[in-house]
Amino acid sequence: MEIRERPAAGSLFEAAELLGIPASGIVKTLVVKRSDDTFLFALVPGGRSISWPKLRALVGVNKLRLPEPELALAATGYERGTIVPIGSTTAWPVYADESIVGRRIAMGAGAHGYSLFVEADDLIAAYGATVADISVPEDR
Template identity: 35%
Template sequence: MDRPRYPNTQAIRFLRANQVDFKAFIYTYTERGGARQAAVELGLPEHRVVKTLVMETLDQSPLLVLMHGDQAVSTRNLARFIGTKKVLPVRPEKALNCTGYQVGGISPFGTRQTMPVYLQTTILDLKTIYINGGKRGFIVEVDPDVLLKTLSAIPVSVAAFSN
């Protein structure tokens, strides 16, 4: 039986280098479809699809936030946790510069720049998660503990109301 073909992105190289077990899934990317689009197309609960958001503090220090697909980030609570006045989303150009990935295809794995990674703590309660594999229309299924082990992600409780 043939092995399924999927992109060999920087994220996939990172996962392999760190000996992380993963399953790859390809879906049709839709502009602004986000986690909901991936969930619907692959028949997954949107709560298990984790989005990778690139944000920055007022001094323009970038950071990553990993959040359930069906929830938003309380930037106020995140700023309070970090000890800064504000946390804001970055422009797509800065996201590409920091991560090496286009918006809609941002993976926390294998980013161009090392940044702090903040992880919504309830993601760790899930058996497996689906997270971007470094290309639009491409996600991987992994154990959420991988986020702690390979990214030194910092668990936080910053979920806001559902989208």
């Protein structure tokens, strides 16, 4: 695990450029709200977004959504753009897109201007993450 300081970035693509890696090398930790007011983390690489039908089927629910920024902060202790399962105020279940397996990835490090580099397989094992196809290419 390595934490690297970098200039503040306005987007994932800008952060990737600053780090000298492809956008797909940055994994977004997305906080997802369930209808029972609990949450989960979805790990999705840059350039891709959550496939809501796939994630709902995997979790076994009919409704999932991204919460408002204030609710995501309350659920994790982190602001959007810095969220990471490591050190979250609650150990929510983790769902990882299968495309990150076997890769060294960068992700939020809990504060703006920092990136955490970690082996995805170690992160998946540490959190008992469910690995599946949960993403689709982003519209750009």
